[in-house]
Amino acid sequence: MWVDSHCHLFASEDTPEELLNRAADAGVDWLMCPGVDLETSLQAHRISAANQDRVLWAAGLHPHDAVRWADEGGRLTSLIATADAIGECGLDYYRDLSPRPVQREVFREQLRLAGDHGKPIIVHCRDAFADVHEDIASADLGERVILHSWTGGPKWTKRFNELGVTFSFAGMITYPTGDTVRRAVAVAPPERCMIETDTPYLAPQAHRQEPNEPSFVPLVGEQLAEIWGISVEQVARLTSETASRVYGREE
DSSP states (O other): OEEESOOOGGGSSSOHHHHHHHHHHTTEEEEEEEOSSHHHHHHHHHHHHHTTTTEEEEEOOOGGGGGGHHHHHHHHHHHHTTSSEEEEEEEETTTOOSOHHHHHHHHHHHHHHHHHHTOOEEEEEESOHHHHHHHHHHHOOGGGEEETTOOOOHHHHHHHHTTTOEEEEOGGGGSTTOHHHHHHHHHSOGGGEEEOOOTTSSOOGGGTTSOOOGGGHHHHHHHHHHHHTSOHHHHHHHHHHHHHHHTTOOO
16 A cells, blocks of 8 residues: 655645545555645645545645745644644745745744654755755754655755655656656665655656646656665555654554
8 A cells, every 4th residue: 555645635626535536546545635824734634634544634834935924823833733744844945935034934933843742844845955954953853854745866865864854755756857856766765765746746757747646656656666676565565654654643
């Protein structure tokens, strides 16, 4: 069985029920649905409540909207207390939709909450590797830090690996242009890696022109198996065990 460690079910045109049914047919056992702001965190909570045996949820504020922490931070902090994880949060210096100092402040606050509540935290990092590394190192949360849709090359993968974090890989490792990420996979420890779809974004190459969905998880797993030189079944077991351990869903 597989796990989708990161999918935004609320952002898909299909209903959560349709997505979950197709995921089950593809061998996906359960998944994590993170919010990106207050509204979507509440939506993730509702989806999880309606599918408690299959959907975990996270509450957090994406760096694009970090300026909204002043208005939403109080309610998000309350949600975080009952969520399965914190996020999606982090730093995005590619689009810079919120000022970098504000992004940094809000990211550090969510890292602090992760430490206070003992919860995993789902981290978005785009063109901000040095600052994300510095803040994660200061937080000292180990594998509870999940580097979502990881795109760092081998050098940054090795540096983050020294912090004991968890890497989550998405459909980009199947793209013709995905060589940098595939080289990152090659140096990442298989026992601390997970698979995600980032539904409805980043569909694997075989479905590149379609919305992504949790049922496509095995396609990412097949690419991981090829890179690591192990069986697809081993990849499914390793990544699912990591997801269960990090998200506190161990049997």
